[in-house]
Amino acid sequence: MDFWKSLYKKDGNPSFKKNLKGMLGYAPGNLSLYKTALTHRSIxxxxxxxxxxxxxxxxxxxxxxxxxxxxxRYPYKGEGYLTEMRSKMVNRQQLNDIALKMGLKKVTVFNKSDASLKSSQIFGNTLEALVGAIYLDKGYKKTSKWVAERIILPHMFMDDLENLEINHKNKLYGWANKNGKSLEFETVDEKMENGRRLFTIAAVVDGRAIAQGKAFNKKDASQIAAQLAVEKLGIVNSDSVGGM
Known part of the structure; x- marks a missing residue:
């Protein structure tokens, strides 16, 4: 059965409107924008x-x-600091974690029979789509206020972010050098999906694929693979011995 046909009636579904209002903190205007924002391409x-x-x-x-x-916030900081902090604030894992805390997994419409999607980073993508919907529905000023109050202030703590290391590839390379391991990132699959190239990159240690990452560019896919490999190997920092 078509999910949205069951959820949406001609005059709009009251429970959907109510739940959306509770999550957003305001009454949505153009409901079709939010319907689209919450619909993953797997449907x-x-x-x-x-x-x-x-x-x-x-x-x-x-x-x-x-x-x-x-x-x-930082009137005396240079471009390098601001660029690095922005990267930390909007990186895929960070946004996905925030999306899960906000409950977006419960309202995102995706193919639940695909087990890989349940643990993927599509919910961070949904959060970005939601920001796009808010912008089109309410304008820049309202979106700015919503992002500050619902994303930045409750979820992004500047002191913690300053100490956050997000370049998992560097961490993995450091671990490999420390422990005499060979490390390569190999493209194991490349295919067209909805008009875009989807890359699958594997983190390969001593000839063994430790983890794979998927994204629409090789840089993001290799970072995802590196992050998963770091977690799987239990690497705390580049000086950790770890094991395989």
């Missing part, structure tokens, strides 16, 4: 649109709002 049955375009827009808007926030 095919009766769905004309998914959230990829809104994700693209939301990514740009969120990045701009975070840049504006940092520029005003």
């Amino acid at each position: 095919k049955d009766g769905i004309d649109e998914n959230n990829e375009r809104l994700e693209y827009l939301g990514d740009a808007i969120l990045s701009a709002l975070v840049a504006d926030y940092l520029f005003k």
Whole structure:
């Protein structure tokens, strides 16, 4: 059965409106925008649109709002510091963790029979799509306020982020050098998905694939693979001995 046909009626579903209002903190205007923002491309049955375009827009808007926030918060910091902090605030894992805390996994419509999606980073993508929907529905000023109050202030702690290491590839390379291991990142699959190239990159240690990451560019896919490998190997820092 088509999920959205069952959820959406001509006059809108009251419970959906209520739940969405509770999550957003305001009454949504154009409900179809939010319907699209919460629909992952893995849903095919009766769905004309998914959230990829809104994700693209939301990514740009969120990045701009975070840049504006940092520029005003740190008036004496240089470009390098601001760029690094922005990267830490909008990296995929960070946004996915925030999306899960906000409950987006419960309202995102995706193919639940695909077990890999349940533990993937699609919910961070949904959060970006939601930002895009808010921007189109309410405008820049309202979106700026929402991002500050619902994303940055409750979930992004600047002191912690300053000490956060997000370059998992560097951490993995450091561990490999310390322990005399060979490390390579290999492209194991490349295919077209909804008009975009989807890359699968494997972190290969001593000829053995430790973890794989998927993304629409090789850089993000290799970082995801590196992060999963770091977690699997139990690497705390580059000086950790770890094991295989």
